[in-house]
Amino acid sequence: MLALSNLEFGKEIKRKSGENIYLCYQCKKCSSGCPVSYAMDYPPNQLLHAARLGLRDLVLGSKTIWLCAACETCTTRCPQEIDIVKVMDALRSTAARSRIKPKVPEVAAFYRTALSNIRFFGRMYEVGLIGMLKLATRQFTKDLGLGLNMFKKGKLLIFPKMSGFFIVKRIFSKVKKLEKT
């Protein structure tokens, strides 16, 4: 069974996110307003509490952190003014750097693929992004009809508009270096 391991985890998340998750008194306003809580395994209020209890694997292995749409409804309504999206961001970046497999792999793959896309092109090159995402998720036939229609209507650029080629790579590598420390 899950043991109350690693109470340091809660403090780590508080530090990384800059948000005092210990202020939460479980009013559940966040979970009530969350548009995606219907699909989550642990609604936001439960996840915050799990983090405080040190249930690291449960939290980082949850669907919640990946299904959070960052709609900011929870942040706006929390009576203790906890920026819950920032907590989710800290959990996502921690999970991405851990060995725990993301519970909703397509979403994690999308974020990673999008960032590689931006690093290479400077701007989001949608056709490239969609191609790389399909390779990463192996869903080759998904949205093919939609994609074709988008091409026909001129909604997808065939050739990327590259910009800031060197500066964007420099930013990414400096961030990577700083985040390693």
Place this chain on the structure above:
Amino acid sequence: MKYAYYPGCSLHSTAAEYNLSLRAVCERLNIGLSEPRKWICCGSTPAHALSKLLALSLPYQNLAEIKKLDLDEVVVPCAACFSRFKAAQFEVGHEPGLGAEIERIIGGRLADGIKISHPLEIFSQDDVLGEMRGLMVKDLKGLKTVCYYGCLLTRPPKVTMFDECEYPESMDKVLRSIGVPTMDWAYKTECCGAAFSLTVTDVVLTLCYEILKEAKALGAEAIAVACPLCHANLDLRQKEVEQKYQQKFNLPIFYFTQVIGLGMGIPFEKLGLKKHFVDPRPAVEKCII
């Protein structure tokens, strides 16, 4: 009036209609939009989801480019880009030492004193509203519309400092002032599922169904939006929502700038209306005289 202009990645591709219609309307209003040549992606959701420093550096790199234009206000039409620029300014302003870290990353001083504005803010100004009214050549009172604001324009209120987060009215005000009958409704800021469109698409279908269903039940003939992703989810995916829930909607999704443009008599193609998946022509022909 002249502003700097940051279109963001989607306005050059999937949300080309927004770019076209905004530029066309601004041209008529004599509002100059100056786009810096070397802007880069703001990072949007993927950046803040995986890396705090990246999420702050990308907008600040763009602000440095905008600073070179010598303009102190930048119009940012995409709600996600708007949200990221505002968030970057807010975080740097509230966390000591963060600014210095960002400066090390982008290799330069942080461009300060630049105001981030959404087009709705510009258009809400009384003098611009007056000018707009003066340029109306079409009667829009037959186009019953609901205004859908989405999540990021008004939330979190401390960061965006724009309109009212639980019941915004800026888009309603702008459209009503040009004669569009906008309706009160409870789904102004209900999430559409945003970036999940390409991944957990079913979430988008579930959330968009609620929005479309409510709009239809109220007798709306159109939904006006101000965000590329909201538009994509409600327009591109509308047919899939219809198929999943076995219900017909046929609700055209307009960028609010397209509605203004139609009122000004700007031609259909120039507003990008041919690019829509849900054909807006029937609504336009029936309701706009």
